[in-house]
Every structure is written in structure tokens, then in C-alpha cells.
Amino acid sequence: MPVPGLIVVGATLLCGMLGGCVTTEGTAPGQVEGTERVASGKRTFLQKTFMTMDERCRPVPRPSGVLTEPPRHGKVRLATRKAEAEYGPGPFRHCNGKVGPSLAFEYTSKRGYRGADSFLVRIRYDNGEIRYERFEITVD
Numbered sequence: 001m002p003v004p005g006l007i008v009v010g011a012t013l014l015c016g017m018l019g020g021c022v023t024t025e026g027t028a029p030g031q032v033e034g035t036e037r038v039a040s041g042k043r044t045f046l047q048k049t050f051m052t053m054d055e056r057c058r059p060v061p062r063p064s065g066v067l068t069e070p071p072r073h074g075k076v077r078l079a080t081r082k083a084e085a086e087y088g089p090g091p092f093r094h095c096n097g098k099v100g101p102s103l104a105f106e107y108t109s110k111r112g113y114r115g116a117d118s119f120l121v122r123i124r125y126d127n128g129e130i131r132y133e134r135f136e137i138t139v140d
Contacts, residue, residue, distance in 0.1 A: 035136040041111040046135060049083045049102035050123055053092065057085070059100030061126045068132070069120035073139065074109035076119055109139040 038044040050063045065078045081104040085095045109117065117137045124130050 035116075035138050036107075037138045037140060038107055038109065040109050040114055040139050043106055043108045045079075045081065046105045046107055046137075048133070048135065049081060049104045050133075051083060051085060051100050051102035052125055052127075053085055053095050053098060053100055055092075057092075057095040057098045062101045063103045063123045063125045065103050065105075065124075066122045067119060068122050069118075071107065071109075071117045071119040071137070073113045073115070073117040074107055074137075076121075077106040077108075078121075079104050079106055105135065107135070107137060109137075114139050 036046050036048070038046075050065075052060045052063065054060055062080060067076055067078070070076065080101050082099050083102040083104070085092075085098045085100060087093055087095055103123065105121070107117075107119075115138075117139055118134055119137075120132060120134050122130060122132055
């Protein structure tokens with residue numbers, strides 16, 4: 001049975017593998033932890049992506065996503081991107097570094113906008129698990 005996991009390239013593991021895990025990337029100077037920094041008006045793939053692999057590290061259908069609360073100052077496009085799995089320690093550590101399809105998010109702010117923005121997505125894994133994830137963004 002596949003175990004859902006959240007991957008981020010260059011991420012640090014925060015939780016175990018029970019039903020998936022959440023990872024975060026280190027923050028840049030002046031950046032609030034948990035936010036992603038993007039340039040105003042520029043299409044940017046956000047660092048946080050979602051994927052699932054089976055016990056033999058084979059990709060299974062990537063999770064699906066629905067934008068449940070759009071950003072106020074931009075737009076979001078859901079896409080499939082290849083990414084490296086980072087499960088960290090635990091029963092799926094042997095899958096770390098394996099590449100597979102992930103659910104990714106491309107954000108573009110309104111031209112000239114600078115400041116904070118956010119959006120909420122519902123993520124559904126192939127095994128029926130549903131999660132909600134809020135993305136916090138700083139637009140420069």
C-alpha cells in the first residue's frame with residue numbers, strides 16, 4: 001500500500017511517516033519561517049510539492065489538488081513536476097532521492113504587487129487521504 005508523503009527539494013524532515021509527513025525548507029535572511037519568497041509579477045514554482053511512492057520506491061499516481069481559497073493578490077496553477085523524494089528517517093528512508101511526479105504549485109502575483117499573500121489547497125491522495133495545506137507567500 002502506498003504511503004503519501006510531502007517532499008521538498010533540500011528539505012528537513014519534521015515528522016514521521018505515519019500517513020505522510022510535512023517538511024519545510026530553510027528560510028532566507030529576512031524571510032518569515034514557513035513563507036515562500038517570490039518576485040512580483042514573475043511566475044514561480046513554489047518549493048513545497050506532494051508525491052507518493054510505494055514500498056519499492058516506485059511512483060504511484062500523484063495526489064490531486066483543488067484550490068479552495070485563491071490568493072487575493074495573484075493566481076495559482078497546479079501542475080505536475082518531477083521532484084526528489086525526501087522522507088527522511090523512517091520506513092521509507094530508502095526512497096530518499098528517488099525521482100517521481102509530484103503535485104506542484106506555480107504562483108504569479110499581480111504586476112506591481114508587493115506584500116503578503118496566501119492560498120489554501122485541498123490535497124487528495126490515491127489512498128483517499130485528504131489534507132489541507134496553506135501556502136504563505138512574500139512578494140518582493
